[in-house]
Amino acid sequence: MKFKLTLLHKKILAGIGLVVGALLAVGGLIIILKEREVSDVIYGLGLMMFLWSYALVLGCALYLYRAIFKAEELRKDELMKNDERNQLIRGKAAYTAYMVSMIMLGMLANIFILILDYSAAGFTIFGVMVTTNLCYGIAKRIMEKKM
Amino acid sequence: MKNRLEELRKARFVRQDDLAAALEVSRQTISSLEGGRYNPSITLAFKIARYFGMSIEEIFIYEEEDR
Numbered sequence: 001m002k003f004k005l006t007l008l009h010k011k012i013l014a015g016i017g018l019v020v021g022a023l024l025a026v027g028g029l030i031i032i033l034k035e036r037e038v039s040d041v042i043y044g045l046g047l048m049m050f051l052w053s054y055a056l057v058l059g060c061a062l063y064l065y066r067a068i069f070k071a072e073e074l075r076k077d078e079l080m081k082n083d084e085r086n087q088l089i090r091g092k093a094a095y096t097a098y099m100v101s102m103i104m105l106g107m108l109a110n111i112f113i114l115i116l117d118y119s120a121a122g123f124t125i126f127g128v129m130v131t132t133n134l135c136y137g138i139a140k141r142i143m144e145k146k147m
Numbered sequence: 148m149k150n151r152l153e154e155l156r157k158a159r160f161v162r163q164d165d166l167a168a169a170l171e172v173s174r175q176t177i178s179s180l181e182g183g184r185y186n187p188s189i190t191l192a193f194k195i196a197r198y199f200g201m202s203i204e205e206i207f208i209y210e211e212e213d214r
Contacts, residue, residue, distance in 0.1 A: 079171060079172070079173065080173055082171075083172050083173040083175075083176055084172065084176070084187070084188050084190075084191060085172070085173065085175065085176040085179060085185055086173060086175075086176075
């Protein structure tokens with residue numbers, strides 16, 4: 001049987017996200033305040049924790065607010081998101097954007113390496129292209145197995 | 148593929164919004180279906196057929212040139 005996330009499941013997940021976000025914020029803040037006592041790596045980790053907590057708390061709080069006070073609006077948004085035509089459009093648009101981006105990045109990398117002689121920048125762009133293609137390949141394999 | 152969606156909907160005095168809500172799709176999807184710009188998935192076709200109390204073949208007309 002296929003498991004489907006209901007609104008209650010999503011509310012619970014958002015609640016958990018909110019708690020985890022708050023914990024990350026407190027942890028991050030403690031590390032930041034103890035800047036002189038901790039190593040640079042730990043301090044960097046603290047900064048990262050604090051930044052991530054900001055996104056997590058904001059995202060989860062916004063979702064919970066909408067789920068509780070703007071339920072109808074959220075239901076309409078979910079409907080638009082799950083609408084089969086919209087899903088098809090998104091998929092095709094994403095694929096087109098992916099192809100166009102790959103071609104443009106490829107051209108840019110060639111210009112950097114062959115014309116401007118900025119090899120580091122050119123190879124970094126190639127790295128981005130390889131990573132994107134790897135992610136695309138993995139996502140495609142997962143989708144193929146699911147369908 | 149042609150369909151009789153608009154004709155059936157209007158005969159029952161149903162608005163696009165209401166049909167969309169009943170089928171759990173967007174109003175734009177209903178509009179695209181009626182305009183023949185979009186062919187539904189088999190699930191949506193069954194939902195539409197069930198909504199109108201008809202068979203899929205009575206609503207959607209498959210034409211050879213679609214192939």
